Amino acid sequence: MTTATASICPDCTETVPVSAGLRVTSIVVCPGCKVELEVISLDPAEFALAPEIEEDFGE
Amino acid sequence: MLAVLTTRARLEERMIFDALERRGVAYEAVDDRTLVEDLQAGPAVRYSGVFNRIMSHTRSVYAARLFEASGHQVLNSSQVVETCGDKILTSLALVRAGLPTPRTVVSVTPDGALKAMEMIGYPAVVKPAVGSWGRLLSKVNDRDAAETLIEHKQALKSPAHNVYYVQELIDKPGRDIRVIVLGDRVAAAVYRRSEHWITNTARGATTERCALTPDLVKLSLRAAEAVGGGMLAVDLIERSSGELLVTEVNHTMEFHGLAAVADVDIADLIVEHVQEVLLR
Numbered sequence: 001m002t003t004a005t006a007s008i009c010p011d012c013t014e015t016v017p018v019s020a021g022l023r024v025t026s027i028v029v030c031p032g033c034k035v036e037l038e039v040i041s042l043d044p045a046e047f048a049l050a051p052e053i054e055e056d057f058g059e
Numbered sequence: 060m061l062a063v064l065t066t067r068a069r070l071e072e073r074m075i076f077d078a079l080e081r082r083g084v085a086y087e088a089v090d091d092r093t094l095v096e097d098l099q100a101g102p103a104v105r106y107s108g109v110f111n112r113i114m115s116h117t118r119s120v121y122a123a124r125l126f127e128a129s130g131h132q133v134l135n136s137s138q139v140v141e142t143c144g145d146k147i148l149t150s151l152a153l154v155r156a157g158l159p160t161p162r163t164v165v166s167v168t169p170d171g172a173l174k175a176m177e178m179i180g181y182p183a184v185v186k187p188a189v190g191s192w193g194r195l196l197s198k199v200n201d202r203d204a205a206e207t208l209i210e211h212k213q214a215l216k217s218p219a220h221n222v223y224y225v226q227e228l229i230d231k232p233g234r235d236i237r238v239i240v241l242g243d244r245v246a247a248a249v250y251r252r253s254e255h256w257i258t259n260t261a262r263g264a265t266t267e268r269c270a271l272t273p274d275l276v277k278l279s280l281r282a283a284e285a286v287g288g289g290m291l292a293v294d295l296i297e298r299s300s301g302e303l304l305v306t307e308v309n310h311t312m313e314f315h316g317l318a319a320v321a322d323v324d325i326a327d328l329i330v331e332h333v334q335e336v337l338l339r
Contacts, residue, residue: 023076025090026068038067050067056116056144057066058191058261059292059309 007045011035018045061086061337062106062131064094064122066114070315074326075112082330084338086110091118094125101129108337109133112311116144116189119311132337135289135310142286143310146224147188149286156285158278159304161296162227169209172223176205184226189219192261198228229304231296234258236269236303237317238279238293239325241332245276247321266316274303282308290332 006017014032018039022028026039027050036050061079063086065072072088079086087106091113096102102125109126111133113119123137135143142148153160161184166175176183176199185197185208199205212220234252238245248271253264260266269275279293282305292312295303318325 021073023068023073023088025065025088026073054115055194056189056191057114059311059313 062109078326078330139287152285166223175225182228193257193259236295240283249317260316
């Protein structure tokens, strides 16, 4: 769990808010470029480009 | 310590972690990208049980097998994941159990695909044997469309895409039913409604509560048992006559649509079941 904070998108450098309740490996969408980002750290908040959804993901 | 194998912390995983914490269950979220195992030495950490929430079918099967090989009990078991993640194996299990399911014809080569579709008749539904979220489902309306689909699938140069799983199109009433089975009990059910012939929440279907009738409960439990049992989401559709048919049984259930309308805390019931099975 984390308190609300923000960091920047590694793709477009837009500020990305981190809402309470997100966890490491959560996925958020950059408000600037709409790319999917993975939360890789919470204190401080850090993002990486999310891995591609693979063909056998999901149910 | 319980291991929860994950790929992404989706809404479902976050609800599960919250429920684990409310119940005071000690757990470790294990990112599947960190799983590396020396087969002779076994896993570096010994867990009291393994709760598998991996999103990839392939990774899920192998991860479950690795933990089972070292004596861990995994929910769901690798056998259940293998069966449920492959529509052909699921259909074989449903048919073997004598359960009502859409008529299905399988061809293992493109050469037989056209015959399979002609046997079903048009419109036919063609689905990848391994796939999800309603992706790459095709409604084939006539022979011209069938020939085009086969040519396109051959162009993918993938053995998996050149196995053909063909079903009759069911004239369903704009909805299907998802039933959550936890062991030998049914926890909840929802309708998934869409104007599109694919009624998957990943494709925009909306959910509403569905009453648990005795027939629905009985059929869902039998379908879960047919694939090996566990924590499962049984998908059913209704013919226009009202007959219920089992279409799929899902092993790593997604329940955000159901949780939004159900009158039970589904994540908590799942965690309760995990405790009963893995941590007793």
